[in-house]
Amino acid sequence: MPSRLPEYAIRNREVWTKSNAAYTAASARESWALEEIRWGVWKTPESEINVLPDLRGLEVIELGCGTAYFGAWLKKHGAKRVLGVDITPAQLDTAREMNEEFGLGLEFLKANAEAVPLPDASFDLAFSEYGASLWCDPYRWIPEAARLLRPRGELVFMRSTDLEMVCSADTEHIGTQLTRPLKGMHRLDWSDDEVGPSTEFHVSHSELFQILTRSGFEVLDFRELYAPEDAVDHPYYQYVTAEWARQWPSEEVWRARKRKPAASGRRPGRKASGTAPARSRSKPAAQS
Numbered sequence: 001m002p003s004r005l006p007e008y009a010i011r012n013r014e015v016w017t018k019s020n021a022a023y024t025a026a027s028a029r030e031s032w033a034l035e036e037i038r039w040g041v042w043k044t045p046e047s048e049i050n051v052l053p054d055l056r057g058l059e060v061i062e063l064g065c066g067t068a069y070f071g072a073w074l075k076k077h078g079a080k081r082v083l084g085v086d087i088t089p090a091q092l093d094t095a096r097e098m099n100e101e102f103g104l105g106l107e108f109l110k111a112n113a114e115a116v117p118l119p120d121a122s123f124d125l126a127f128s129e130y131g132a133s134l135w136c137d138p139y140r141w142i143p144e145a146a147r148l149l150r151p152r153g154e155l156v157f158m159r160s161t162d163l164e165m166v167c168s169a170d171t172e173h174i175g176t177q178l179t180r181p182l183k184g185m186h187r188l189d190w191s192d193d194e195v196g197p198s199t200e201f202h203v204s205h206s207e208l209f210q211i212l213t214r215s216g217f218e219v220l221d222f223r224e225l226y227a228p229e230d231a232v233d234h235p236y237y238q239y240v241t242a243e244w245a246r247q248w249p250s251e252e253v254w255r256a257r258k259r260k261p262a263a264s265g266r267r268p269g270r271k272a273s274g275t276a277p278a279r280s281r282s283k284p285a286a287q288s
Contacts, residue, residue: 005087009114015197017090020067040129040130041234042225051255055077059079059081060126065091125149138203156253158251167244187201225253227246
C-alpha cells in the first residue's frame, strides 16, 4: 500500500493545486513546445552549462515532475523512457493532457518522491528541477533516488543556493541582508501568501555533499547560476528579482553518479597478509 503523505507534503499539494490553476496549467503548452532544454527561473540553456549526461537510450525518472515539461525536453533529446512522479493530481492532469497533445509517450505516477512504489535499480537517470529537490526532505528523497538508480546511474537536480535562502525573509522579497542562519538549516515553513502556507527544504552545501556521499553517490559537477544581463523578473515566481540574481547566484545544479557496489571477499588464490581483520569496504547505509 502507498505510504501516507507527511503533513508538509499535504500542505504543498494544496499549494500546487492552486498554482496549477493560477499559472502552471496555462504555461504548460508553451514549455512543452520548446526544443531547447532550459534550467530554472532564468531559463539557463543546457547548452551553456552541460550538466546532463548523454540522454540517448536512457530510462529516466523525474522526481516531482509538476506539468512535466522538463521530462518532455529530455524525451525530445533522446531519452528512451521518461516517468514523471508527482503527488498533485491537478499537475499530473495537465501533464497527461500535454503528453497526449504532443505525443511524446511519457509515463506518470501519482506518488511521493520520498517513497516511490517501484523496484530497485529501475532507471539510468533521476532528475529534479525544483521538484523533490525543493519540496521533499533531502534525507529521504536522495536515498530514494539512489535506490531507484542502477549502478553508475546519475542524479541531476536544481535547487536554490545557500545565499538565496539566507537572504530570504518570510514575508518580504529577497534582500541584501542575511535574515536567517545557514547553520542547522533544513526545513523552512513559509507563511500564508496568495496560494497558502508551504514547506521547503534546504541544507547547506557541506551537508548536502554528505547526504549524497552517504547515499552512495560521487559528485561529478556543481554549477551556480546567475540571471543574464537582459533578464526580467519572472511573472509568477517573484521570490527573487533579476536585479538580485545578476549579482549573486540564485540557482544551482548538482550532478552525481551512483557508485558501483564494492567487491566483496578476497580474490581466489590470494592470502590475506597480517593477522588483523580486514576493514569493511561496504558503503555506509543510506539515511531514510
